[in-house]
Amino acid sequence: MILDLKLTGGRFVTLDPDRPSASSVGVWGGRIVALDTDLPARRVVDLGGATVLPGFIDAHTHLAWAGRASRVPDVSRCRTVAEVLEVLRAAPRGTWLEAAGYDHRVLDRPLTARDLDSVGSRVYVQDVSGHACVVSSDVLGLLGVPSSDGFLAESAQTAVRALILPYPVADIASDVRLGAEQCLREGVVLAAEAGVGAGLIGSSPIEVAAYQREPLPIRVQLMVSAMELREVGAHPADGVRRALPLGIRTGLGSDWLSIGALKLWTDGGMIARTAALTQPYTVGGVGQWQDDPAVMRAALLDGHAAGWQLAVHAIGDRAIDFALDVVEEAQRLVPRPGARHRIEHCGLVRPDQLDRIASLGLIPVVQPAFLWAYGDDYAEIMGPERAPWLYRGRSFLERGIVVAGSSDRPVADGNPLRGIRFMVERRSRTGLAVGSGEAVSVTEALAAYTRGAAHACGVEGVLGSITPGKLADFAVLDGDPREVSVERISEIAVLATVVGGEFRHDPAGFAD
Ligand SMILES: [Zn+2]
Incomplete structure (x- = not known):
């Protein structure tokens, strides 16, 4: 057998109790087929002593919402209502003006519908929790709750979203x-x-x-x-x-x-x-x-x-x-x-x-x-x-x-x-x-x-550890979280991310 890829020179932390570490991994058909193997490979990548973990799994995240939040105006860094309004006024808008990252706890005072009216109509500012929003007065009128201060949570927020949705x-x-x-x-x-x-x-x-x-x-x-x-x-x-x-x-x-x-x-x-x-x-x-x-x-x-x-x-x-x-x-x-x-x-x-x-x-x-x-x-x-x-x-x-x-x-x-x-x-x-x-x-x-x-996620048969038979998904790190001081753990850089045996994220150029 000839491997598609052999990763060598790594410190593989397998998280497999039966085989906790390895220094090389053989990949074929997008899967891990062997650890510390002598099998020949079409391609050999030397990881230069990097620490390799099984690829991380985020068991609860919001890709579409995170992507959207990263491209609509973000008010999370504002510390006053005046700053929030400044961000909103500078923002491009369609039928609606949507913004993200509202957090009443860090502002000088809560944002209100009246504040948003000074920016325009159909203004929707999403709370960082995802469970609430603040909207302009015309939106309150559409919802039939004109007396509200503009802060709407849970089912009231869902009602606002029903006005905005669907997205293409x-x-x-x-x-x-x-x-x-x-x-x-x-x-x-x-x-x-x-x-x-x-x-x-x-x-x-x-x-x-x-x-x-x-x-x-x-x-x-x-x-x-x-x-x-x-x-x-x-x-x-x-x-x-x-x-x-x-x-x-x-x-x-x-x-x-x-x-x-x-x-x-x-x-x-x-x-x-x-x-x-x-x-x-x-x-x-x-x-x-x-x-x-x-x-x-x-x-x-x-x-x-x-x-x-x-x-x-x-x-x-x-x-x-x-x-x-x-x-x-x-x-x-x-x-x-x-x-x-x-x-x-x-x-x-x-x-x-x-x-x-x-x-x-x-x-x-x-x-x-x-x-x-x-x-x-x-x-x-x-x-x-x-x-x-x-x-x-x-x-x-x-x-x-x-x-x-x-x-x-x-x-x-x-x-x-x-x-x-x-x-x-x-x-x-x-x-x-x-x-x-x-x-x-x-x-x-x-x-x-x-x-x-x-x-x-019901995928322990194919992910979660570096074990022969599982998918060849790895996080390549520039430090071992078990060995650095605790406050350094979050600063460890991800040198590469391998998915299905391919370097999909490779700023260090391992696969070049
Ligand atoms: Zn969630």
Whole structure:
């Protein structure tokens, strides 16, 4: 046998417990076929001592939204309302003026509809959380809520988006490409798009076409909004009341593009103070449901019965109670031991919820970089008793719970090494310790963004470790995260990203 490619001179950190390290890897047909092999190869690339990890997996991200946020006016660096308005006035506009990156917590005061009226009509400024927006007064008029100050969250925001949407597929496709290229630069080889179709972040009823338009540089898995479920008229013996048309469900597709979990949003988020809590925020309020709980429960039960993996967005502990109750009920009605349901975010977990997460086999899909970016704010709105329960690590691993790493970009930084550093260090960007008891080792954190995320996406047979038989996807780094000091982990450069045995990102010119 002649290999297509042999990577030599690397320090391969395989994350495969049976074979933790290697210095060369043989690739044939886009897959890893051997470690430390003498087989001849058509091409040999010397990695010059670089550290090589399995390609990272971002188990929850938003490619289209991240791409769009990177090209519409961004107000995230503004510190006053006057600066926001300056950015908006300078921006090009179509029928709508859309902007991204609004964060009321960093401005001198909240932005209002009246402020936006001075810029023009049909102004839509998306909150960084994705769960809210501020709009101009004419938009409030279109919605029939003229008395509002312009800040609209959750279902009210969805109503605004219904006015703006759909986007053309060509635009969505270029946004997806921009988002995928961001991933590639950061060593991410598989991105799980956290919701296509209806719901908070859908862009068009035919948006899946945007992912099929042209080959993408990374692998993509699409979670489908539970609002897409339809009565399908299946045979009673199938026990399927609602499904996607044709019975399409989790697992369909290829190594490049596949259907992932069924996504349902149960609550909001911490940034917008809409994550559903059992005890109020220190600033008041207990958050809110995304929809009528009876409607959400029915969707999850039907999705489970139709064979879907569920991805239940639940950030506050009250939302997590809801997710636990419904998954337990679903499993009682239709036992599916391998269902591998996920809790997206799983942000505030009370101590009494941990064992239930473990016994139901649920996978928390966490975003550690939230606490790096927003930890000071989250700790304050939770108060000292609850702050250590945020975005846990150690407590999950101790119970044998598989933890999947992710970013939720553009809500937070998409760089996996940023999330990995936080999981180890548990400090916000200002240095505030948040839940130090939840710290994990570097290897455990690396596993969350490789093996754990692969498990959450159902692709552990082909991704997540450097193991013969798996896909030849690698992140080539200029340092070993296990050996540098913890604050250097997020500064390690990605020298190359290899997908399917090809150098898709190669600023160092290894493949030249
Ligand atoms: Zn998300």
